[in-house]
Structures are given as C-alpha cells and as structure tokens.
Amino acid sequence: MPTPRSPTTSCPERLAFLQDITLGRYVALDSPIHRLDPRTKLIAVVVLMIVALSARDFGSLATFAAFLLLVIALSRLSYRLVLGNLKPFIFLFSFTFGLHALMTPGRAVWLVPFSEHAVTAEGLRLGAFFTARLCTVIGAASLLTLTTSPMELTGGLERLFRPLQRFGFPAGDLAMMISIALRFIPVLVDEAERLRKAQLARGADFGGRNPLKRIKSLVPLLVPLFVAAFDRADRLALAMESRCYQTGAPRSQYRTLRLQAADGLAALAALGLIALMVYQR
Numbered sequence: 001m002p003t004p005r006s007p008t009t010s011c012p013e014r015l016a017f018l019q020d021i022t023l024g025r026y027v028a029l030d031s032p033i034h035r036l037d038p039r040t041k042l043i044a045v046v047v048l049m050i051v052a053l054s055a056r057d058f059g060s061l062a063t064f065a066a067f068l069l070l071v072i073a074l075s076r077l078s079y080r081l082v083l084g085n086l087k088p089f090i091f092l093f094s095f096t097f098g099l100h101a102l103m104t105p106g107r108a109v110w111l112v113p114f115s116e117h118a119v120t121a122e123g124l125r126l127g128a129f130f131t132a133r134l135c136t137v138i139g140a141a142s143l144l145t146l147t148t149s150p151m152e153l154t155g156g157l158e159r160l161f162r163p164l165q166r167f168g169f170p171a172g173d174l175a176m177m178i179s180i181a182l183r184f185i186p187v188l189v190d191e192a193e194r195l196r197k198a199q200l201a202r203g204a205d206f207g208g209r210n211p212l213k214r215i216k217s218l219v220p221l222l223v224p225l226f227v228a229a230f231d232r233a234d235r236l237a238l239a240m241e242s243r244c245y246q247t248g249a250p251r252s253q254y255r256t257l258r259l260q261a262a263d264g265l266a267a268l269a270a271l272g273l274i275a276l277m278v279y280q281r
Contacts, residue, residue, distance in 0.1 A: 024185045033075035033147045036154030040263040044270045045144045060277040085142040093131045137146035154179040191228045
C-alpha cells in the first residue's frame, strides 16, 4: 500500500522562487564595482536602463548583455546569484512573450485551437526581443543593489537630489524612503519564507501543480505577512525616533563621498557602451 505524501514533502519548493529574489540585497565584497562611488553607479544604471529600453534590435541588446556579464565578472558576484533574480519574473516574461506572439500580425506559424488568434513569426521575434530587454533591465537593477550598501545608496541619492533642496525638495527624506523600501524587499521575502515553513509544518497544502489553487493557497500568507510588515515598520520608526531622527534636519555622513579615477573610467565605459548601441541602430 503506497504511503501518502505529506504536504511538507510534496510542496517544499512551491514558494522556492522567493529565495531567488536578490533585489534589495547587498553582498559585501571587495571588488572594483563595489568600490565605485554610489552616485556613479546610480547614474550609470539609470542611463543604461533607458538606453536598453530604447534598443530596437537584438544586436544592441546583445552588446548590453555582454557589458552586464563583464560587470558581473568585475563585481566578483556569481552569475547564478545575479541571473537567479530573473526567476520570480518568469510569469511576466511568459505574459510578455505570449502577448506579442498572439497579437502581432504577420505570417501564421500555429493556429490556436478554438480561437481566431494565431502565433505569428513576427510575434515570436518581437516576444523574444521584448522579453530579452526586460531581462537586461532587471539584471542591471539587481546589480545596483547587490553592489551598493543601503547606507551608500542613501548617501548617493541624497547627494544627487541635494541641488533640488533650493526649491524645497526633501532630498534627504526621499533618499531615506527609497533606501528603506529597497531594504524591506529582502526582509519581506525572508518573512514570507518563514511563514511558509510554519504553514507547511501545520499541514498546509500550497495547491500542488494547479496554478489557481496555488494562488488561492497564498491568501493565508498575506494577512500575517502584512501584520509582520507593519510590526517591522513600527519598530523601525521607534528606533529612528529613539535616535532623534528628524525630517529635514541636516545630517553628517561617516564617509564623505568623493569621485575617484575609477569612477571616471566607469563613466567612460558607460558612455562607450551607449555610443556603440546607438551606432548599431
């Protein structure tokens, strides 16, 4: 007589994609990319993401992807760690690819049964292109958080927004809000994983292979996750108040940001990549 499988053994990996989310996590290493000024990395990532989103052919995307792989090698991060951040976005990639494959007019290569839609060759090409473009943008964003600590990110954003303070713009507060939001992403992921294990220990079933049941089974996780998030936010607010944190007050920094020669080389490399991608159009 076969032994029935318990939910703990049948569904331990149903939410394993949470462990692959690296956005907001910082990996402390001694590498040329880690030592760059955070302002250099912020500006370079934003500009390169805009250029990647404006790419119109696979050649430009291939150039951008090769540049990202070179940056990953210089940062001494594992490719598995950086590329693993793409797994949580598989649904978005699949939706983007399928939408273009079905909705783009052109030469039909497969007719959808019981439907007037057809997968076209042009749709497959566009779907692959836009999916690859999303992958490069997400990879660039994850590289920024993996190589920049929350304190450096806050300091860099504050320095970049500082000229706007003349017009009453709350540069320091906005920088703090962005850094806290990014820092809370891995915290919430860890909290969701802890709740998942607690639910499995109590015999919870996360729906097996049925996607609808899996989505429905996530509902019991949402309420305790929201409660835990508000609790952590409340404790963070108390900790900041106990340290006399005041909005709009001038603050000093432990390490003064200064641009080095390496930042100039990084800026030249980014400009060279932009020029090459524009030339390939």
